[in-house]
Amino acid sequence: MDRPVRIGIIGGGQRTRAYFTAAASSSTLGITSALVRSDKSAEDLTRRWGVDATTDAEEFFARALDYVIVCVSRDAAPEFIQRAVSAGIPVLSETPPAADLAGLVSLYSSLGTAAVQVAEQYRFQPHHAARLAIARSGLIGKPLHARLSTAHDYHAMSLGRAILDLGFREAEITATSLVDEVVATLGFDGWSDETTPKTTARVTARMRFDGGAVIDYDFSDEQYFSPLRSRHLSVRGVRGEIIDDTVRHLAGPEEPVIETITRSETGVDGDLEGRFLRGLTLGGEFVYRNTLAPGRLSDDEIAIGTVLHKMADYAAGGAPFYGLGDACHDHYLGLLMHEAVRTGKPVLTTPQPWHREGSAFS
Structure with missing residues (x-):
């Protein structure tokens, strides 16, 4: 163009x-x-x-x-x-544009084949993109388990399904809600002058998928901003694991290796190239390259920019990257998780109309 x-x-x-x-x-x-x-x-x-x-x-x-x-x-x-x-x-x-399962089914039934994608950006954030690339490379073997404490509801579901290549597999979901008491520090409106602890809901859940894969979910809203509540992601495979930015894998018999995902950035310590993220490396090799460089963007803005470019390709006749079916399914899993919290009982997924189409995560 x-x-x-x-x-x-x-x-x-x-x-x-x-x-x-x-x-x-x-x-x-x-x-x-x-x-x-x-x-x-x-x-x-x-x-x-x-x-x-x-x-x-x-x-x-x-x-x-x-x-x-x-x-x-x-x-x-x-x-x-x-x-x-x-x-x-x-x-x-x-976002997935419906509040409940009936709305998702109705929307998908009327728009399922239309040219609609959803702006789910989390798997395009640089560190998540690097972890996803490593998990898919075979370095840690077949990924079997993901522990997500990095985003809420459908964002986390999307990231977990992508890492474990789950497609639309059926699942059993158990969940509970805990009270997380923490001093309010930072939010959408900036820093708080209060030092009094506040209580927020912390949801924990386990999702067992057909085929044996497991997602463990643990998140409270304070984790998006609070410096007192960090975010975490781990993936376990048969030959190693990824825990945040640490990667353990087996290079050969009696050869366990521990490596770190490292940011390659410019504009540091007198570097005059400008301030931007070049990419992320593992063991001296790039596992993620920032295609939006040299833009001065946060990691989330890089992810959103990546979505905008992927949508441009899709609108011009390219491949879908996160269609309405995938978005409906991730929102559906999030809805069932909260149902499990309310009822205190395991909840089972059931086949939905979007299962007839292919998933970006299979």
Whole structure:
């Protein structure tokens, strides 16, 4: 394509900032149009990002766009997705756009074959992408068990299914909720001056999948921001394991090896190349390369930028990367996990309409 990809975005909330930031770092992507609810939001977006923002849906959907990002609430998303599909515009939905199983089934039944992908970015965050590459390389043998304490609900399900290549396998889920008491420190609104502990829900779960693979889940919302609650991910295979950035594997008889995933960054200690992530290495070899370099982006912004580029390829006729079926399934697993918390009983998955299509994780 001899011009930047023309992207439209629906929504003007806080989450849209990451999409604007990631797109602005790329010479081949451009968010050119926005649809928002108020004139003030339209003026703010135009002033900050130079985007042609409007409150007129008819005008927005008549514009020449390569794809549309739907970044609104779950309740509002289905209507906008349907309108974009009707207008012949491929859709990148910010989240799985339904609140419950009935909504997921209804949405999939009406849109399952449409050009819709979902912006699940976690497996494209640099460290997760490196761990996924190592797990798939055979270095630790067949991955059998993942312990996830890095994201909530469908984000974690997506990451776990990707690491263990689970596709749409059936599962038994047990779960419980614990009280996590911790001093509030940092959140969406910045640092807190309070030093009084607050209580949050910490959900732990075990998912046993057909074929023997297991996902253990452990997460509380404080882990997204709090410096007092770190995030962790581990993967165990028959020849080794990955625990956060430490990799243990067997090089040969009596040859156990311990290596560390290491960031390769510029702009450090007088380096004048600029400040960006080059990639991640293991044992002197790159296991992840940042294709968005030299953009000055956080790891999550790199992941979102990767999603935007993958969506551009998909909209141009390329392969899907996280379709509505996968998104519905990960949200379904998250819903069942919370059902297991409420009932205190094991919950079994059942076949769903999206099982008829292929998964990105099999």
